Amino acid sequence: MVSSQQQDGVHDLRSALERLRENPGQLIETDRAVDPIAELAGVYRYVGAGGTVVRPTRIGPAMMFNNVTGYPDARVLVGLMASRERVGLLLDAPPRRLTQHMGQAIRDAISPVDVGPEKARCQEVVHRADDPGFDLRKILPAPTNTEKDAGPYFCLGLVLSSDPEGEKGTDVTIHRLCVQGKDEMTIFFAPGRHIDAFRKKAEAQGKPLAVSVNMGLDPAIHIGACFEAPTTPYGYDELAIAGGLRGRPVELVDCLTVGEKCIAAAEVVIEGEILPDVRQAEDQNTHTGHAMPEFPGYDGPANSALPVMKVTAITTRRDPVLQTLVGPGEEHVSLVGIPTEASIYNACDAAMPGFVTEVYAHSAGGGKFLAVIKVKKTSAFDDGRARQAALVALGTYAEVKNIILVDEDVDIFDTDDVLWAMQTRMQGDMDIIIVPGIAGHVLDPSQTPEYDPRLPTKGVTAKTIFDATAPYALRDDFVRAQFREVDPSLWAPELFPDAAGTAGPDAESGDDSPRRASSTRGKSSQHD
Template sequence: MDSTFNPPASETDAITDLRSAIARLEKRSGHIRSTNHPVDPHAELAGVYKRIGAGGTVMRPTRKGPAMIFETVKGYPGSRVLVGLMADRQRVAHMLDCKAEDLAQHMGRAVEKAIPPVEITGDAPCQEVVHLASDPGFDLRRLLPAPTNTEQDAGPYFCLGLLLGSDPDEGHSDVTIHRLCVQGRDELSVFFAPGRHIDAFREKAEARGEALPVTINMGLDPAILIGACFEAPTTPFGFDELAVAGGLRGRPVELVRAKAVDQRSIARAEIVIEGEILPNVRVREDQNTNTGHAMPEFPGYDGPANPSLPVIKVKAVTMRHGAILQTLVGPGEEHTSLAGIPTEASIYNACERALPGFVKNVYAHTAGGGKLLAVLQVHQRSAGDQGKARQAAIIALGVYREVKNVIIVDEDVDLFDSDDVLWAMQTRYQGDIDTIFLPGVTGHVLDPSQSPDYNASIPGKGITCKTIFDCTYPWKMKKHFERAPFRDVDPTPFAPDLFPKA
């Protein structure tokens, strides 16, 4: 797939929701396909896509491939499930109207030019069909085909549900993606990693003995999902990440009042679950299965079920006619796009402010699920820039707390090509002088190595030793590190099938 520039969309090709995103991809060969072959949402759907297009940290064999729409889901007549929409960097760039290698800068500009969401009145697509939980026949387990990714999952999960909640004191809203396990006919458990803003809202409400009204929005314009994955300090407490999607699209995200709770829904979502996070109520994540496991997470492991999670009491489900349930395979390439591209933008913007023009690009590597490993490409211009390279790495660790390892390479290294990065490590790196250790720093609780059981010097889960690998050449030896200068020849006449014109 090529990485040629995608010109800004025309009005007829503009992406305003999930369906218009799918329509654009359908015009581009190899990026999306559908199947009518019946699929079981329990383990089979994820197992199929693991082989076809999951990529990322999924256990091999896997590959990057097209997004897939499963048109026939066993036990759910009329339901459709989409997986892998953002499981390819080229595909994300095409939907965001930029080059794949420019995504960090493109996203960074959207943060600087954020446009807040607006509330609309009247009919909204997400409320064409309304199911109230008070109805006798309501059962979330039969209404929506939430996939179970593996046989040992705690239960079915909504993996791309964008939770929207508001600060009960200040009134500002926040959106984040969390793992949501279906626990009963009208109950979900929600896992909050430490530091999440909606969890802070929940704690405020709970301290007063009150429920926190929320909506779970699924099937969205990809700009909304990827914009929602920015974190502090890029989007500090009180910053509404929906404004990033506004900056990406050049128009505000539209919201509408929910039907059954005092909250807002994303107006053009495919499916919205309305509910309340109950105060002082907790459930064991695997209470229905007793597997001891949760679900596959971004590092590639199926972690332990949480013994005590908050509960969302569902009040209603609203949806579009012919709604599409969107999901992802937890450790796959789609997580790298969602988490990693905002990580890149945050690091790039911070480095540009501190060291203008020095950091050329950033890649949140898929091996770290878009969170744990960052590759920085720098442009050395003098002997003093060797110190700048390491300063940039420290900035990266400071601006995104979940980054664990940073690799620095020169601008003649393709930071998106792992072989090229490892080549730089073999020829421009000496472990005893080019490695910097920062022990005892906050990391991510889902990395199983970040625990006292792994390393007794770690005081608590989610604390880690962060490492900088300086794989840049010494400035004084620059001439010894010049790569072989091949002639730049257009190969198209010699192999037109391998290099099709854009």
């Protein structure tokens, strides 16, 4: 039966939470007091962080903390998208088809629309920075992930800003924001980010850049914002992808204190300006030398000189939910990995229609560094096309570091199956292709001149293609052992409650949820 909520669809964070409450095992809530400084993330590490988080961890439910120490009116949500199954539930798509679903959203993009103040739910409560006693540190419980963090961070702050010269429209991107004082935050830009280009334009004119930081959103907005160039070139408004996912535009309203827009249904909005020619050390208050744990699984180094955002106001819904994530967790994999998959899939399908059938941005790479690509070979010429697909992928998503190519009989979401293909369908001296000296990502600690003196600067790397596909001419020698198709529920109904009448749990009419890598389902890597 389809509930009224499902009929209405997910349109903001609160309707997303209702969707999860209707599906057992997807959301838990606790009223036990929790300290936002290291403790909250420490709890969720065991409950459902997953990803590249230090073991033991697991993929589990989202979690709402209703009693945050020092913040009697605040709630903090973590892990909303920390499983592929849950993302599928929230985006109305089977988990295995999210790649194609996201790819279609780009083609179906709908631009955001401006609405009047009567729809500004994000402005039900207003805190202005010029009010006596204003202190963002006392209003919002920005968490830290670890004891070594440079400071409290807003980890899911969607920054919205516009080209100060009016040429390249509006952009949205998630950036890490470290709280530095009562009305100041530092903002980290990885190289090539479009809002940083806006900032540089404004700074060259000696002007601040107006921004809004939007938190607590429809998950379609967050995940749509994680596409990157060339899929979303400079000047492309990624909010249009969320519109494509939902079939309706994202609604924007005017900020109250700066000349910028914000998302009308956001739980929390921080308004402000990025100041020209002002820099601060990320860890100036703690001197830890560390920023926060980033998606590769390591503590990122604290930056010595970051741009500064001066906060002019905080607006919220009544009883707001502050949304955060665990830096290296599975939520990052979902947020950036599924757009990565869609970008690669669309590019390969445009170049070689129907040849690439599935793409998975693996958890081990944080959704960025490792892609598994499934190809459909029909001739000997396709041996070369498989490697061409890998090159297309590297050209489409600059931060991918390693690509594994597999055949149609391999489950790309099952790490054991992918590793099996690498052991039996690959010879190191024949099937590994290395492309040196390519732009990568500055947060990989191996992409530095200290690690490899041949590298010119941080964020340059060798990229590797692992061709674990069987040669087409030898395809008959690589046929997997075939078992009789049966209905296992006749013998073990408790294990296959939904399999009655099917030919097995992986038949087309069976379970559409991807099986995760063994590293996230084995007892040795879970907390029971």
